[in-house]
Amino acid sequence: MSLTALIPLLLVQQAPAKTVDWDAEFGVEEEVRDPVTGELPVDPYDQSNTNAGAEPISGDRMAEQFGGQEGIRIIVNRMVDLSIEDPRIAAIFEGHDHVRLRRTLFEQFCYLLAAGCDYTGRDMESSHAGLGIRKPDMNALVENLQRAMRERGVPFGAQNRFLAKLAPMSRSVVTRK
Amino acid sequence: MKAPPLTALLASLTAIASSQAAAQGDETAAPPPPAEYNAKLLLTNGISAVDGASGGGIANWATIAGRQSDRGFGLQAHATFIALPDFAYQSQGVAIGIADRMELSYARQNFDTLDVGAALGIGQGYTLNQDVYGAKLRLAGDLVYGAPHMPQIAVGVQHKRNLDGAITAAVGAAHDTGTDFTFSATKLVLSRSLLLDATMRLTKANQNGLLGFGSVAGGGYSLQFEGAAAYQFSRRLVTGVEFRSKPDNLGLGEDDWFDLFAAYAVTRNLTLTAAYADLGSIATFEDQRGAFLQAQVAF
Ligand code: HEM
Numbered sequence: 001m002s003l004t005a006l007i008p009l010l011l012v013q014q015a016p017a018k019t020v021d022w023d024a025e026f027g028v029e030e031e032v033r034d035p036v037t038g039e040l041p042v043d044p045y046d047q048s049n050t051n052a053g054a055e056p057i058s059g060d061r062m063a064e065q066f067g068g069q070e071g072i073r074i075i076v077n078r079m080v081d082l083s084i085e086d087p088r089i090a091a092i093f094e095g096h097d098h099v100r101l102r103r104t105l106f107e108q109f110c111y112l113l114a115a116g117c118d119y120t121g122r123d124m125e126s127s128h129a130g131l132g133i134r135k136p137d138m139n140a141l142v143e144n145l146q147r148a149m150r151e152r153g154v155p156f157g158a159q160n161r162f163l164a165k166l167a168p169m170s171r172s173v174v175t176r177k
Numbered sequence: 178m179k180a181p182p183l184t185a186l187l188a189s190l191t192a193i194a195s196s197q198a199a200a201q202g203d204e205t206a207a208p209p210p211p212a213e214y215n216a217k218l219l220l221t222n223g224i225s226a227v228d229g230a231s232g233g234g235i236a237n238w239a240t241i242a243g244r245q246s247d248r249g250f251g252l253q254a255h256a257t258f259i260a261l262p263d264f265a266y267q268s269q270g271v272a273i274g275i276a277d278r279m280e281l282s283y284a285r286q287n288f289d290t291l292d293v294g295a296a297l298g299i300g301q302g303y304t305l306n307q308d309v310y311g312a313k314l315r316l317a318g319d320l321v322y323g324a325p326h327m328p329q330i331a332v333g334v335q336h337k338r339n340l341d342g343a344i345t346a347a348v349g350a351a352h353d354t355g356t357d358f359t360f361s362a363t364k365l366v367l368s369r370s371l372l373l374d375a376t377m378r379l380t381k382a383n384q385n386g387l388l389g390f391g392s393v394a395g396g397g398y399s400l401q402f403e404g405a406a407a408y409q410f411s412r413r414l415v416t417g418v419e420f421r422s423k424p425d426n427l428g429l430g431e432d433d434w435f436d437l438f439a440a441y442a443v444t445r446n447l448t449l450t451a452a453y454a455d456l457g458s459i460a461t462f463e464d465q466r467g468a469f470l471q472a473q474v475a476f
Contacts, residue, residue: 134246134247135216135246135247135322136213136216136246136247138322139216139217139218142218143218146412156370156409156410156411156412157370160367160368160369160370160409161367161368163367164325164366164367164368167321167322167323167325167367168322168323168324168325170319170322170323171322171323171324174322177247
C-alpha cells in the first residue's frame with residue numbers, strides 16, 4: 001500500500017479512550033512495595049550465604065578497618081549513590097529496586113568482611129543475568145567503591161584485600177564482551 | 178640519524194582513535210555504551226618499557242598499551258631518558274592498543290656514547306640508534322579480574338633494526354637486525370596489593386640490540402628471563418623492582434639489568450616514572466647505574 005493511501009486511514013482512526021487501564025488490559029501486575037521494608041517483591045529463590053559469592057575474610061581486623069556495620073552501610077550507600085548518578089553506568093541501575101540493592105549489598109559486604117551479617121540476597125549470576133554488564137562497567141563500579149572506601153579512610157591495603165574478594169565474581173557479573 | 182616524523186604518526190593515530198569514537202554511537206538498546214576511553218583502572222596499561230611495549234621500565238609485561246576498553250582503540254606515547262655515568266640513553270615511542278587484546282608499538286632508541294665515543298674512536302658523542310617494531314597479543318587471563326591465580330598471559334614479537342650497522346659489525350655482532358619473542362604472565366594480586374610479572378624472552382640481542390645481534394663467533398638465540406614485583410601504595414602510586422637477564426654473545430661482560438622504580442599516575446592520562454637503574458657493564462664500561470625518567474601519556 002502506498003504511503004498516501006495510508007493517510008486517510010490514519011485520519012479516521014479513533015483515538016483510544018483516555019480512561020483505558022492499559023496495564024489491566026495487558027495483564028500487567030502492579031508491583032507494590034512492601035509497606036515495612038519499602039522493597040519490591042522478587043521471585044522466590046533459595047537463601048544461603050553461599051549466594052554471596054565468596055567466603056568471608058578471616059579475623060575481625062578488616063571489619064574494624066571498614067568501621068564495622070555502620071561504616072560498611074555508609075560505604076555501600078555512597079557507592080550506590082555514586083553509581084546511579086555515574087553517566088558511565090547509571091542506565092544499568094535504572095528501573096531496578098535500589099532499596100533492595102542497598103540492603104542486599106550491605107549484607108553481602110558485611111558478610112564478606114566478617115562484620116556479623118548473613119547474606120539473604122540472590123547469587124551473583126542470577127542477580128546480574130541480562131544486565132549486559134561489561135568490563136568497563138565493572139571498572140566504573142570499582143572506582144566508585146574505591147572512592148567510597150577512600151572517603152571513609154579505609155587503608156588502601158584493606159581496600160585491595162576486599163576487592164580481592166569481589167574481583168573473581170566478575171566471572172558471574174560481566175556477561176557481555 | 179634523523180628522528181622519524183613521530184608527530185605526524187601521532188596525529189594520524191589520534192585521528193583513527195577519534196573516528197572510532199564516532200563509530201560507537203551504533204548501540205540503541207539499553208544500556209548505552211560505556212566510555213570506551215579511559216576505561217581501564219589507573220596504571221593497568223603499564224608504563225612503556227625501553228623496547229616500546231607496555232610493561233615496566235626494562236621488563237616487558239603482559240599488559241596491553243592504551244586505556245581503551247575491550248572494544249575501542251587506545252594510544253600510548255612515551256619519552257624515556259636514562260642518565261648513566263658514561264652514556265646517555267633516550268627513547269620515544271608510540272603504541273596502539275586494540276580492544277585490550279592486541280598492541281602494536283614502535284620505539285626509537287638513541288644511545289649517546291658521549292666521551293666514550295671519542296675513546297673508542299667512533300667520535301665524541303656518537304649516537305647509536307635503533308628502531309623497534311613490536312606486536313603483542315593477549316592470549317588469556319585478566320590482570321585484575323577472574324580467577325585469582327590466573328594471570329594475564331601475552332605473547333609478543335619485537336623486530337629491532339639497528340641503524341648503525343658499521344658499529345655492530347665492528348664489535349663483532351653477526352647482524353644489525355634481530356627479532357625477539359616474548360611470553361609474559363602478569364597479575365595484580367589484590368589480596369597483597371602486589372603486581373607480579375614473569376617474562377621469557379628469546380633473543381639474540383646484544384645490549385638490547387644497540388650492539389647488534391648474535392656474534393660472528395657464533396652466539397645465537399638464547400632464552401632470557403625478565404620480571405617485576407611491585408607494591409601498590411595507592412591507586413596512583415606503585416613502586417617495585419625489575420630484573421632482566423641478558424646474554425653475553427660478544428664476550429664484553431654484558432650484565433643483567435636491575436631497576437628500582439616508582440610510577441605515579443598524575444592524571445588518568447599522564448604517568449610519570451622515576452627509577453634507579455643498574456645496567457651493569459656496557460661496551461666494557463663498568464657500573465652503568467643512574468636515573469631513569471619517563472613521561473607517558475595514554476588514552
Ligand atoms: C563483583 C561485583 C559486584 C557485586 C559483588 C555485586 C553485588 C550485587 C548484589 C548483592 C545485588 C543484589 C542481589 C539481590 O537483589 O538479591 C546486585 C544487584 C544488582 N547489581 Fe550488582 N554487583 C556487582 C557488580 C555490578 C556491576 C558492575 C553493575 C553495573 C554496573 C551491577 C549492577 C547491579 C544491578 C542493576 C542490580 C539489580 C538487579 C535487580 O534488581 O534484579 N552490579 N549486585
